Amino acid sequence: MPTRYRWFATCTAALGWFALALQLLLSIQLTQSNGQGALAGVWTYFGFYTVLTNILVALALTAGAIGPRGTITRFFGRPGVNTAIAMSIAVVGVIYNVLLRKLWHPEGWQLFADMTLHDAMPLIFLLYWWLAVPKQSLRWSQVLVWQAYPAGYFAYVLVRGALNGWYPYPFLDVTALGYVSVVGDALMVLLFFIAVALVLVGLGRWQARRVVAQPA
Template sequence: MRLPAPSIAALRLGAAALTLIAVAATFLSTASRATINPFNFFGFFTIQSNLLAAAALAATAVLVLLGRAVPAWLVLARAATTAYMIVVGLVYNTLLVGLAGGVELPWANTVLHVVFPVYCLLDWALVADRDPLPWRRLWAVLVYPVLWCAVVLVRGATDGWVPYPFLNPATGYGSVLFYVLLIAVTVVTAGAGVFGLSRVRPIVRVSESVRTRG
């Protein structure tokens, strides 16, 4: 099946825009009820992952719309952010759904934890505008989670704020290390799945030639 480049770009830009609106609405809703520290709000893995994935998807959409080659680094970034969105969707919908806290606007919560993760996965799996990714680059999916964990641990040890209780140094660094390693394993597993999907022949092809530039 072939779709024109503008249609693919419109879908991606629409998904990215909806995600940005959901994040903004959640921030404004929270700020309207209580004083909110932006560094805390934007410190959550869910929020950051959604923003990173939206940025990667929007950048790819613009290049597709312009008929330009998608750089290999952007394909890799999109693969990594797709893995993060898979983690967000799976963790929330299997472990956290129904629990107190998190995104309080129901529609925004659905967008950030269900709609956008599913869209990112389907877009990656179905649309043929990326080449297979070499396994030697799988390590790249860990760059952001490692940096995120490092910042969280520093903040937890200094100002006492952590986005999730299991990363609080007060629980003991042995426990924290266990969860950090668990996060790493989960992200690498999701990344391996995304890399594997890049080798599956997609069913949706862009009508205009859009190739990855290595």
């Protein structure tokens, strides 16, 4: 990655980690105020796709900031991994703003965490992906491989819900909608993931061709 983008990665990684830490604290405070313990807040925190994906975003930005110094940073520095994360965080931003934002009205620090994780970080990471991630190695066949993460999350939600009856998103609430409707909703969302991934690969390959075509 060009050195000029490392400061950008450093600053935005710090913002992402701060927002994630803040959201964890707020989740714990909420469960404690409801008479539950801190572990309940942690359990809830790790149930959200937004949180899990923002952790991946923060890891990728951290890898970009410090460079390939170990197995983890090399993995999160890979163009395919970065593009898969860009796909997921883009879907986070769209789904939240289209379907979920109207369901609650956070204030104070919760509003800051909410806007950072759902609005700022998707835009920041897509900008980082466009500016700093090399894309010559992107292939169309990777699109289906990248769906393992959202598909795995869906299975994770179903298992968690079967254990305690809690589902993080209304369109995945088996208790309210039943398995047939939830699977239908999940398939529609998965198609959206695939569409976003196809757009990113198409843009990435176009950008890579332009870079190669530019005179030295």
